[in-house]
Amino acid sequence: MKITGCRTLTAQHHWKRAIGDVNGHIVEAVTEVPIVIVETDAGIEGVGIGSHADLARLFPAIEGEDPRSVSALFDRMLAQVFKSGHAGATYGGVASFDAAIWDLKAKAAGEPLWRLLGGRDRFVPGYASGLDIALDDDEVASFYEEYADRGFVAGKLKGGLDFDADLRRLRIMDEVLRANTSRPGLMLDANESWQVKQAVRYVSALEEHLDLLWVEEPLRRWDAVGHARLSSAVRAAVATGENLTGVEQFRPLFDAGAPDVVQAGAIWGVSHMHRLALAAAARDLPVSIVGYNANPAVAHVMPAVPNHLTTEVQAIDFADGVLVDHEFADGGIVLSDEPGSGIRIDEAVIDGARNGDGWADPAGPHMRPIRAGLRVVLDGVER
Known part of the structure; x- marks a missing residue:
């Protein structure tokens, strides 16, 4: 069995509530859910969820490879971006491929992943x-x-x-x-x-x-x-x-x-x-x-x-x-x-x-406030 291709989708999670943390929140929250589907010549597909970061740079490390070698393929992806580094968002792309390949391996074995x-x-x-x-x-x-x-x-x-x-x-x-x-x-x-x-x-x-x-x-x-x-x-x-x-x-x-x-x-x-x-x-x-x-x-x-x-x-x-x-x-x-x-x-x-704008709100919890960690009084009021 060989990996032959991949495709991406983006779903939306409608939380039906506000979500956030001390850094900010979004009301009636909608968040993007990036999906990666890894295809094989055996007709089995693996599903990974998490990130679309750097997939194009990472895919050559797994293309044509047997997905049952998943641990080695994880290291091949890290090696593929060795010069620029795998930290941060790129690691999310590695992880999405990794989850999809584990899914493939378990399906090929006829076993639940756990x-x-x-x-x-x-x-x-x-x-x-x-x-x-x-x-x-x-x-x-x-x-x-x-x-x-x-x-x-x-x-x-x-x-x-x-x-x-x-x-x-x-x-x-x-x-x-x-x-x-x-x-x-x-x-x-x-x-x-x-x-x-x-x-x-x-x-x-x-x-x-x-x-x-x-x-x-x-x-x-x-x-x-x-x-x-x-x-x-x-x-x-x-x-x-x-x-x-x-x-x-x-x-x-x-x-x-x-x-x-x-x-x-x-x-x-x-x-x-x-x-x-x-x-x-x-x-x-x-x-x-x-x-x-x-x-x-x-x-x-x-x-x-x-x-x-x-x-x-x-x-x-x-x-x-x-x-x-x-x-x-x-x-x-x-x-x-x-x-x-x-x-x-x-x-x-x-x-x-x-339906919705996803994580685009600049007041959302992905943005760190300028005065974070520099508040004299912790009473919930910015001043």
Whole structure:
């Protein structure tokens, strides 16, 4: 079997709510969902989701190759862009091809991807994540109630700007999730908006009232020493890593003892997640996927590694025309038992369902505010 070609599609995910974080938000959110389909001479196609970055430069590394050599092909793609570097957006293109090739390999083997990777059980523990900084209190409660009804016992709030609001909303989430446990797992995601001492003060003040499982991305993604200082100063675990592209970028954090929970963005793909999980396991650290909905195939890695903690679930539906054979029950994700990653694409639906501007709003959470980390008073007011 040989890879003969590829094609791309772009679907849209209509979130039916505002989404965002401390850096900004978009109302009635619509986001683009880039899809890559890898074709073979055997008539089998593999589906990858995540990014269209640099696909034309990367494809020569896999064209004519046997997709069953997926780990070697991952390294061939990295080598293909050696001079310019694979970091950042390019790694997203690598990951989309990688997910599609893993899908091909599993389909050719007649196995679900989680079993091909060595998993024994197709259940993946998860937590609810509303991307919820723009939701009012009632909307926060409603969002987490839907997940509590599905057995979820943990949730993550977007915050970091307004202490009083974060405390109030964490309490709302805590109360809702107590339907399933007396001690819900509560997390706060600050999306790189603090300096070290801001983070220590903020988290310490929250811990006077609540037990936090972790604080996520409290500092800039590269600040290994700062994350280690923060971890030693608060009870909560420090979780970070979702924006690092390549296992090698974690080396300074590992060397500094910085992450308590090692995170990988789902958008960075299956091979990245698998390699990072094993690197973290060698250091007795748990791993967690961020943004499962951006690339659901990555969840198949979790049953096959020894140190998965929990996976972020941001929605229980997907983009129009993206059909994912996963269920949400018992506090997590039940992966497909069909060959491949459980993702099918309805191209006709995608073509007919485009409606909205996507991620184009300049006030959206992809833009970092000029004064991020430089606020004297954390009361939610810019001044």
